[in-house]
Amino acid sequence: xxxxxxxxxxxxxxxxxxxxxxxxxxxxxxxxxxxxxxxxxxxxxxxxxxxxxxxxxxxxxxxxxxxxxxxxxxxxxxxxxxxxxxxxxxxxxxxxxxxxxxxxxxxxxx
Amino acid sequence: xxxxxxxxxxxxxxxxxxxxxxxxxxxxxxxxxxxxxxxxxxxxxxxxxxxxxxxxxxxxxxxxxxxxxxxxxxxxxxxxxxxxxxxxxxxxxxxxxxxxxxxxxxxxxxxxxxxxxxxxxxxxxxxxxxxxxxxxxxxxxxxxxxxxxxxxxxxxxxxxxxxxxxxxxxxxxxxxxxxxxxxxxxxxxxxxxxxxxxxxxxxxxxxxxxxxxxxxxxxxxxxxxxxxxxxxxxxxxxxxxxxxxxxxxxxxxxxxxxxxxxxxxxxxxxxxxxxxxxxxxxxxxxxxxxxxxxxxxxxxxxxxxxxxxxxxxxxxxxxxxxxxxxxxxxxxxxxxxxxxxxxxxxxxxxxxxxxxxxxxxxxxxxxxxxxxxxxxxxxxxxxxxxxxxxxxxxxxxxxxxxxxxxxxxxxxxxxxxxxxxxxxxxxxxxxxxxxxxxxxxxxxxxxxxxxxxxxxxxxxxxxxxxxxxxxxx
Numbered sequence: 001x002x003x004x005x006x007x008x009x010x011x012x013x014x015x016x017x018x019x020x021x022x023x024x025x026x027x028x029x030x031x032x033x034x035x036x037x038x039x040x041x042x043x044x045x046x047x048x049x050x051x052x053x054x055x056x057x058x059x060x061x062x063x064x065x066x067x068x069x070x071x072x073x074x075x076x077x078x079x080x081x082x083x084x085x086x087x088x089x090x091x092x093x094x095x096x097x098x099x100x101x102x103x104x105x106x107x108x109x110x
Numbered sequence: 111x112x113x114x115x116x117x118x119x120x121x122x123x124x125x126x127x128x129x130x131x132x133x134x135x136x137x138x139x140x141x142x143x144x145x146x147x148x149x150x151x152x153x154x155x156x157x158x159x160x161x162x163x164x165x166x167x168x169x170x171x172x173x174x175x176x177x178x179x180x181x182x183x184x185x186x187x188x189x190x191x192x193x194x195x196x197x198x199x200x201x202x203x204x205x206x207x208x209x210x211x212x213x214x215x216x217x218x219x220x221x222x223x224x225x226x227x228x229x230x231x232x233x234x235x236x237x238x239x240x241x242x243x244x245x246x247x248x249x250x251x252x253x254x255x256x257x258x259x260x261x262x263x264x265x266x267x268x269x270x271x272x273x274x275x276x277x278x279x280x281x282x283x284x285x286x287x288x289x290x291x292x293x294x295x296x297x298x299x300x301x302x303x304x305x306x307x308x309x310x311x312x313x314x315x316x317x318x319x320x321x322x323x324x325x326x327x328x329x330x331x332x333x334x335x336x337x338x339x340x341x342x343x344x345x346x347x348x349x350x351x352x353x354x355x356x357x358x359x360x361x362x363x364x365x366x367x368x369x370x371x372x373x374x375x376x377x378x379x380x381x382x383x384x385x386x387x388x389x390x391x392x393x394x395x396x397x398x399x400x401x402x403x404x405x406x407x408x409x410x411x412x413x414x415x416x417x418x419x420x421x422x423x424x425x426x427x428x429x430x431x432x433x434x435x436x437x438x439x440x441x442x443x444x445x446x447x448x449x450x451x452x453x454x455x456x457x458x459x460x461x462x463x464x465x466x467x468x469x470x471x472x473x474x475x476x477x478x479x480x481x482x483x484x485x486x487x488x489x490x491x492x493x494x495x496x497x498x499x500x501x502x503x504x505x506x507x508x509x510x511x512x513x514x515x516x517x518x519x520x521x522x523x524x525x526x527x528x529x530x531x532x533x534x535x536x537x538x539x540x541x542x543x544x545x546x547x548x549x550x551x552x553x554x555x556x557x558x559x560x561x562x563x564x565x566x567x568x569x570x571x572x573x574x575x576x577x578x579x580x581x582x583x
Contacts, residue, residue, distance in 0.1 A: 012582040019579035024444050025485075025568045030579055055437070056496025076499075079417045079441045081577040082448070 061105030137450035138179040140289020150224040167575025171425035291532035337361040339426030346432035348379035349519030355403040365416040377512035460509040470547025
C-alpha cells in the first residue's frame with residue numbers, strides 16, 4: 001500500500017523519527033516516543049499507526065503501554081511486528097490525512 | 111566447488127578447517143529449497159556446476175541464532191568464467207552485485223551450490239578452502255549479520271555459518287527445510303563420524319518404539335530432534351502434549367497462563383481434583399504428564415502468554431496452537447511465518463440455536479511458509495476478526511467437551527507426524543480439515559475445492575526474521 005508522499009512527509013515532520021514497516025499485507029508507521037496529551041502517564045510512548053482497516057476499525061493507533069487517562073478506557077492487547085501493543089476501542093472517521101489520524105486517535109486519551 | 115575470481119585473500123583463510131558445532135538454526139522454506147535445487151541442477155553452457163547466492167535474515171530466540179532463508183539469487187550464465195580444474199568460476203560482476211545487495215538490504219548472504227546425490231553432503235577440500243575467502247568478502251561488507259556457505263544435495267543440506275562478529279564458522283545444530291515433508295537435518299548427528307554412536311542409541315531406544323517403526327528408519331531420531339511449541343494447554347493442548355510424549359518427542363516449549371479450575375476437569379487430560387484444590391498451573395500439569403512418560407525430556411514451560419516469551423516460541427520447529435480467539439490465531443500465524451515455523455491450529459466451537467440441536471464444529475489447519483495462510487483459506491477474514499473485536503476478544507466460558515478435543519488434538523498430532531516423517535506418502539496439498547461433531551466426520555474443508563492456488567498473497571516470503579523499519583526522511 002502506498003500513501004501520498006506529502007502525507008508521509010507531513011507525518012514525519014510532525015512526529016520526528018517516524019519509520020514505516022509492513023506485516024501480513026498491512027502497513028504500519030512507528031512513531032517513536034509520541035508526546036501524549038498533557039497530564040497523561042507516561043508523557044511519551046512509542047506508538048504504531050495502522051492507517052488502513054483492522055478489526056473493523058477504519059484506522060488504529062496502538063501504544064507500547066497502557067496509558068493512564070482521566071476517563072477509564074477499555075484497553076486491548078495485540079502483537080504486531082514482534083512487539084506487544086495496546087489500543088483503546090476508539091473509532092475515528094475515514095478520509096483523514098495520516099497526521100490527522102494520529103491527532104484524532106489521541107483524542108481518546110484526553 | 112568454486113574457483114574465485116581475483117579478490118583480496120585475508121591472511122587467516124585459504125586453508126581448509128573443521129568448524130565447531132554451533133548454536134545456530136538455519137531454516138529454509140521448502141519452495142525456496144526446491145527453487146535453488148532446480149536452478150543449480152540446470153546445465154551450464156560450459157561450467158561443470160552452478161552456484162547461487164541466498165539472502166538470509168536473522169531472528170533472535172532464547173536458545174539459538176535463527177538464520178532464515180529469504181531470497182535466492184541466481185547467477186546469469188554470462189557471469190560465469192571459463193576455467194580449467196574448477197567446477198564453477200564466477201566473475202567479479204556477480205560478486206560485486208552480491209556485495210551491493212548486502213549493503214542495500216542489510217541481509218547476510220550464503221554461497222550456495224549442490225552435490226547431485228542423496229544424504230548429507232560434505233564440503234570438499236576445495237570448497238572449504240575457497241568459499242571462506244568469498245564469505246570473508248561478505249563479512250567485510252557487513253560483519254553484524256551472519257553469512258555462510260550452503261551445500262545442497264538432492265534431499266539434504268549442510269552449511270557453515272559465520273555468526274555476527276565471529277571469525278570462525280560453525281556448523282548449525284539444525285537445518286530445517288520447512289514444508290511438506292519437513293526435513294530436520296542435524297549435520298553433527300547425521301555426519302559420518304557420529305553414525306555408529308547414533309546407531310547404538312537407536313538400538314537402545316527400540317523396545318519402546320518398536321510398534322511405530324513403520325514411520326521410517328530415521329523417524330525416532332527426527333522425532334527427538336523436533337522442538338514442539340504448544341500454545342494453550344486446555345482441552346486440546348493437553349491431548350497434544352500427552353500424545354507427543356508417548357511418541358517420543360523430547361523437546362517442548364509450553365505456554366499457558368491459566369490455572370486449573372473445576373470446569374476444566376471435564377476435559378483436561380492429566381488434571382485431577384487435587385489440582386483444582388491446589389490451583390495448579392496448566393503448564394505444571396502438562397510438564398507432569400510429559401515427564402511421567404519421558405523423564406529426560408527438555409520441557410520449558412511459561413505460565414504466561416507466549417507473547418511475553420516470544421524467543422521461546424521462535425525456537426520451536428513446529429507450533430501447535432490450541433487458542434480460543436481468531437486474533438490469537440492471526441498473531442501466532444504471523445510469528446510462525448516470520449520465523450519459518452510450521453504451525454498447526456486446532457479449535458472447536460458449539461453453537462446453540464433456539465429450537466435446534468446444538469451444532470458442534472471445529473478445524474485442524476496446517477500453515478506452512480510460502481503456502482496458503484489462514485486468510486487465503488478463508489478461515490480468517492476481516493469480518494470475522496471485526497466481529498470478535500467488537501466483543502473485546504471475549505471467548506471464554508463457551509461450551510467445551512473432551513471428545514472433540516481428543517479428535518482434533520489427535521488429528522493435529524497425525525498431521526505433525528506426517529509432516530516430519532512423510533510416512534503417509536500423501537501428495538502435497540493444503541490441510542484444512544473441517545470437523546462436524548454432530549455427524550462425527552472430519553473431512554477436507556469445502557473451501558479448498560474452490561481455491562485455485564497454493565501461493566500466499568498475504569505473507570511475502572522475503573519478509574522473514576526480526577522486523578525491520580524504513581526511516582522516513
